[in-house]
Amino acid sequence: GDSVTQMEGPVTLSEEAFLTINCTYTATGYPSLFWYVQYPGEGLQLLLKATKADDKGSNKGFEATYRKETTSFHLEKGSVQVSDSAVYFCALLSSNTGKLIFGQGTTLQVKP
Amino acid sequence: EAGVAQSPRYKIIEKRQSVAFWCNPISGHATLYWYQQILGQGPKLLIQFQNNGVVDDSQLPKDRFSAERLKGVDSTLKIQPAKLEDSAVYLCASSPGQWLNTIYFGEGSWLTVV
Numbered sequence: 001g002d003s004v005t006q007m008e009g010p011v012t013l014s015e016e017a018f019l020t021i022n023c024t025y026t027a028t029g030y031p032s033l034f035w036y037v038q039y040p041g042e043g044l045q046l047l048l049k050a051t052k053a054d055d056k057g058s059n060k061g062f063e064a065t066y067r068k069e070t071t072s073f074h075l076e077k078g079s080v081q082v083s084d085s086a087v088y089f090c091a092l093l094s095s096n097t098g099k100l101i102f103g104q105g106t107t108l109q110v111k112p
Numbered sequence: 113e114a115g116v117a118q119s120p121r122y123k124i125i126e127k128r129q130s131v132a133f134w135c136n137p138i139s140g141h142a143t144l145y146w147y148q149q150i151l152g153q154g155p156k157l158l159i160q161f162q163n164n165g166v167v168d169d170s171q172l173p174k175d176r177f178s179a180e181r182l183k184g185v186d187s188t189l190k191i192q193p194a195k196l197e198d199s200a201v202y203l204c205a206s207s208p209g210q211w212l213n214t215i216y217f218g219e220g221s222w223l224t225v226v
Contacts, residue, residue, distance in 0.1 A: 004154075036217070043118075043203060043219035044155070089154055093215070099168070100145070100205075100215050102154030 002027040002094050006103035009087075013080055013110050021075040021106045023064075023090035031092040033057075033066050033073040038087045038105070047075075047088070080110045114138065116218035118204050124224045130192035133221040136185070137206030143167075145215065146179055146189050147203040155203055161187065194225045 007022040025031065035047040035057070048057030053068035062077045073090060090103040117136040125131050137144050142163050147155035158177065159169040164184035172179070176195070181187040191198055201220040207213040 034214075043201075044205075044217040046214060046216065049214060091154075097168075099157060099160075102156075104154045105152075 002101050004090050004092055004103035006090050006106050010107040015112050016079045019077040019080045021088055023073045025071050025092050027092055029095035031094055034091045035075050036089040082110045082112055085110045116204055116206050118218040118221050122222045127225050128193040133189045133202050135187045135204030141206035141208055143207045144187050145205040149201040196225050199225045
C-alpha cells in the first residue's frame with residue numbers, strides 16, 4: 001500500500017543553518033504531497049503542498065519539490081530560526097483511496 | 113474563516129471509564145476525519161465521513177470506539193471503556209470533498225488514560 005518514510009530525528013541545528021528533512025513515498029497513481037508542522041502543544045498546520053510532479057510548494061521560507069523520478073518531497077529552508085522548532089510531517093493524499101497517509105514525523109530543534 | 117473546532121482540549125480519565133470528543137468542521141466541508149496520534153508517531157486515520165455516511169472505518173477499534181456524524185455537520189468520537197494505550201491526541205480534520213482536496217486539522221483533543 002501507499003506509504004511515507006521520513007528521515008529520523010531529532011534534527012538539531014543552530015540558528016541560520018540550512019535545513020533539509022528527507023521524505024520519500026511509495027504510491028500508485030498520482031498522489032498529492034504535503035508537509036504539515038506541529039508546534040509544541042498545538043495541532044497540525046499545513047505548511048505547503050504540491051499536487052503534481054515538478055511542482056514546488058513554498059511557504060514561510062520553506063520549500064519542497066515533488067520529484068516523481070526519485071519519489072521524494074524533501075523539505076528545505078535556507079536559514080532556520082528558533083521559532084521553527086517543531087515536528088514536521090510529510091504526507092501523501094492518495095489519488096486512489098482519498099486517504100491522507102503520514103510519515104512518522106521529524107523533530108526539529110533550533111538552538112540560538 | 114473559522115477553523116476546525118474541537119473540545120475538550122484536554123482530558124484525563126481512568127482506565128475503563130468513557131470519554132467523548134466533539135468536532136465541528138469548517139463550514140461547508142463535506143468530509144470529516146478522526147485521526148489518532150500517539151506520542152512520537154504520525155497520525156493514523158480512525159474514521160472518515162462523507163456528509164453523514166462512513167467512507168472508511170477500517171482502523172477504528174469498534175469494540176471500544178464509536179463515532180457519529182448524524183446531521184452531516186459536527187461529529188462525536190467516543191471511547192468506552194478506555195485503555196491505557198488509548199492515551200493520544202485525537203485530531204479532527206475536514207476537507208471540502210473526498211478526493212484530492214487539502215485537509216485541515218483542528219488543534220486536537222489530548223487524552224491521558226491513567
